[in-house]
Amino acid sequence: MTHLRDEQGPYFGEYGGRFVPESLIAALDELDAAYRAAKTDPAFQAELAQLHATYTGRPSIITEVPRFAEHAGGARIILKREDLNHTGSHKINNVLGQALLAKRLGKTRLIAETGAGQHGVATATAAALFGMECVVYMGEVDTERQALNVARMRLLGATVIPVKTGSRTLKDAINDALRDWVANVQTTHYLLGTVAGPHPFPVMVRDFHKIIGEEARQQVLDLTGRLPDAVTACVGGGSNAMGIFHAFLDDPGVALYGYEAAGEGHLTEKHAATLTRGRPGVLHGARSYLLQDDDGQTIESHSISAGLDYPGVGPEHAWLNDIGRATYLPVTDDEAMQALRLLSLTEGIIPAIESAHALAGTIKLGKELGPEAIVLVNLSGRGDKDMETAGKYFDILDAEVLAADDSAPL
């Protein structure tokens, strides 16, 4: 009997693979071998577990949010609090795993792409912790809307390179990181931050994040005595969603929902709803769904959330979508921002705009499922980095004070 949980790549159905320049194949093979060895190496697993416990703060807790749930049809809603991890999101789980692997491979330099900056901050953190050089590629647009995270990365000793090509967002940051890796593969590990890219990244990044679902599954059982009816998460590349989905893939009674960024609406031209509106193709080293025109040129995505502003999605999600195991639905900028405010007001938890997409989807889902239902939500990150965006969105910033701060001497 095979289980959905057992998929190890390089393909998930027809998705995945390695569509990269030949120059990278040796590095991917080396990484794949190192990862497979580490998976069964008790010393590696112990070192990672120790970091989780003493550095990240794992296991992350779950929090039931009854006041928020009143707005979601009265279903029991339970948040998996990845926002409480060190560095403020789930991203650290994968970063610590890959950084340990990079160390084993004798690499001295980490490079990463980042959208919202959460993955970049986590990578810069690991580089500081392990004494490695760190370069983070970040779309110029994102360096502006996530300026706080740029400062964090620089404080941690990383070099942040604003990417000025293409849409100047996450997609182009990945292009430049891949170019850097092609040129510097001997000394450098590309610490890819999501479940996309060429094999072994989708399966490896998923495995480093599956601790989210493994913890949460047991925590929900302990709290409620049963499995949830649904598990929800936001999906950009899809790392936090795969992380929480994985433990539940073979629980047929648990529905899985991924919420994509629909920007101004998935029927407009300004969205990042890859599975809803895209079609299969090849981008960034893997076959998966992507937003593209008739010629196969990637279409620029749009989302208020830098972390979801990506025209591709991980190949395992494409597969789960096609076989019907998970359902992917669009959530607009405004729905996400209203959910962000609602969780803040009702529970005193300010989520990242990315995670707010999962909350917005959960509000609708809770109303459909009714008060008997239990819904587990991956609260993948906290909203500190988003205060400027949220402040402007809700018009709660004092413009004069901001202007004065800008001109203040250091």
Added chain:
Amino acid sequence: MSAVEDVIAARKAAGSGAFVGYLPVGFPDLATSIEAAVALVENGVDVLELGLPYSDPVMDGTVIQKATQAALAGGFRLAHGFEAVAAITARVSAPVLVMTYWNPVLQYGVDRFADDLVAAGGAGLITPDLVPDEAGPWLAASDRTGLDRVFLAAPSSTDARLAQAVATSRGFVYAVSTMGITGARSDVDSAARGLVARLRDVGATSTCVGVGISSAEQVREVLGYADGAIVGSALVTALADGGVGAVARTAGALAAGTRLTTS
């Protein structure tokens, strides 16, 4: 038999090796890109490598990125690629290989792309982000149509992978001279010489070296051990800075590197 292999073999038999010149379609506009490609052949380029602009060209450095982004902004469509191949092959006899990232071919339809390329008079494809392992449909389409298929070989490739590249490639094997992306470099990595030797050891008879070559001296040096030298960014820079006249002069100057005497 491959026209590209014939041309390279003929240049070798004459005592030197082939000059492969790259330019993207649609830069600075479709008509000029066709004129520039014709001018390359008229000034010593033996095999044309015609690049199709793509939104996410991870193998290209800033010079080619900038040109292909401009072509896309100027309205480049895949149909223009076939148009350009047809227009160029109608005027010059040099074989034309199309360099393209994989997704445009996949979306166009691999068989349809192959058929339309044959109809336009194209010789085959260079596929920078498609390794033979993932190329099943393209191997079948190129076998059916007789189109050349050029795969890349890197200094980091294992001997087994080099053998695979040699076995699956037709036309030539593209030896990536250095671990890097396209763009002119002052010295072509010595890794290129070793790579070409390793390719010969596993049976390669037609190997062209690319990435980083920008002077006649480098062309001459590469042709000392390889069957062809590929120049891209230096030609694109000339076209961007000085138009068709400049790219013609640059091609002519680089072609001097294919002549045996150092006059």
